[in-house]
Amino acid sequence: MDADVRQMTWTELEALCTNLEKACSKQLRGEEAAAFAKLASFYGAKKEVKDNASIADLVALINADLSEGYARANKEAAAANDRGAKRALLWGEKSSKLLKSLLARYEKQGAALTENTGVFVCEICGFVYVGEAPPDICPICKVPSFKIHPVRKEAI
Amino acid sequence: MHAARNLRLCTKDCVCLFICPTGATNTENGQIDFEKCLDGCRLCVDACSSGAIYLVSSTYPKPQPKEEGVVKAIFDLARSKAEQEDVARSISEASDDAALRQICSVFEQSSRIIGEDLWRESGYIIAQSEATRTLLKTMIKEHGNLEGFPLEEVEELLSRLS
Known part of the structure; x- marks a missing residue:
């Protein structure tokens, strides 16, 4: 079953292209990676801004993933015994739980949450960490910490 | 199939230079010359004591077929992750609060990584595929x-992927 390009949002198309860009980079196919990057930028430039977007919207979406989306996908992947899918769903669900908790902590503490500390994201699995320094090994995907990057607070 | 060097692991023992029949391992940029490298020769791979050289396939087998139910459920999640990226970016763009923007950026980046991984496991793991x-x-x-x-x-x- 193929992805339906006509039904996909610009952001979905962009993410599919950045995934293929990474796939080519890892095979050291620089020119193919560059072409996918260009295609990703084309779609990325079309992304729209949603009016009145709020943290509450994010909470609702991530709650729906955790209560329905992952449950359904896990069930399908288990029934098909699809190891690759089970692996991606396990990592994604764990990272999603951390994103949910990040939002809850931010709603409670506001700017104090990150005032004197760093925030990090694992480039492999999306693991999120608030603290001075990331763990040596990603607790979700077990990659070494050089793949876990700080996300800086930037003034406008 | 050609050899490639992981520069993060390379300890410059240079046994690969000594052992390579074509000189493909001796380059200015530190990477192996893929054009000079002999298909599947792997002498350097086996000789490197740091495990810094590996083989990159030129062709890949057809990806394993995926069940439609699995793919549909994963597509739905990937869509949701893309929507969350859009929401996080939109919040960020409408705000001048640096802390909120940082949280949104984390959310956006993490959602993209989770989304890419979902695309990977729904049939787009390698570019050389139907x-x-x-x-x-x-x-x-x-x-x-x-x-x-x-x-x-x-x-x-x-044409390159065919």
Whole structure:
């Protein structure tokens, strides 16, 4: 079953292209990676801004993933015994739980949450960490910490 | 199949230079010269005591078929992750609060990584596949006329991936 390009949002198309860009980079196919990057930028430039977007919207979406989306996908992947899918769903669900908790902590503490500390994201699995320094090994995907990057607070 | 060097692991023992029959391991940029490298020779791979050299396949087997139910459920999640990226970016763009923008950026980046991984496991794990070729052809058909679409690059990509 193929992805339906006509039904996909610009952001979905962009993410599919950045995934293929990474796939080519890892095979050291620089020119193919560059072409996918260009295609990703084309779609990325079309992304729209949603009016009145709020943290509450994010909470609702991530709650729906955790209560329905992952449950359904896990069930399908288990029934098909699809190891690759089970692996991606396990990592994604764990990272999603951390994103949910990040939002809850931010709603409670506001700017104090990150005032004197760093925030990090694992480039492999999306693991999120608030603290001075990331763990040596990603607790979700077990990659070494050089793949876990700080996300800086930037003034406008 | 050609050798490649992981520069993060390379300890410059240079046994690969000594052992390579063609000189492909001796380059200015530190990477192996893929053109000079002999297909599947792997002498350097086995000789490197740091485990810094590996083989990169030129061809890949057909991806394992995926159950439709699995793929559909994963597509739905990937869509949700993309929507969350959009929401996080939109919150960020409407705000001048640096802490909120940082949280949104984390959310956006993490959602993208989770989303990419979902695409990977729904049939797009490697670019050399029928699924990717179909994708690119459909993109040309649907979006090829839009301003800024990199038509030349995508056509070149299709020929490289065939």
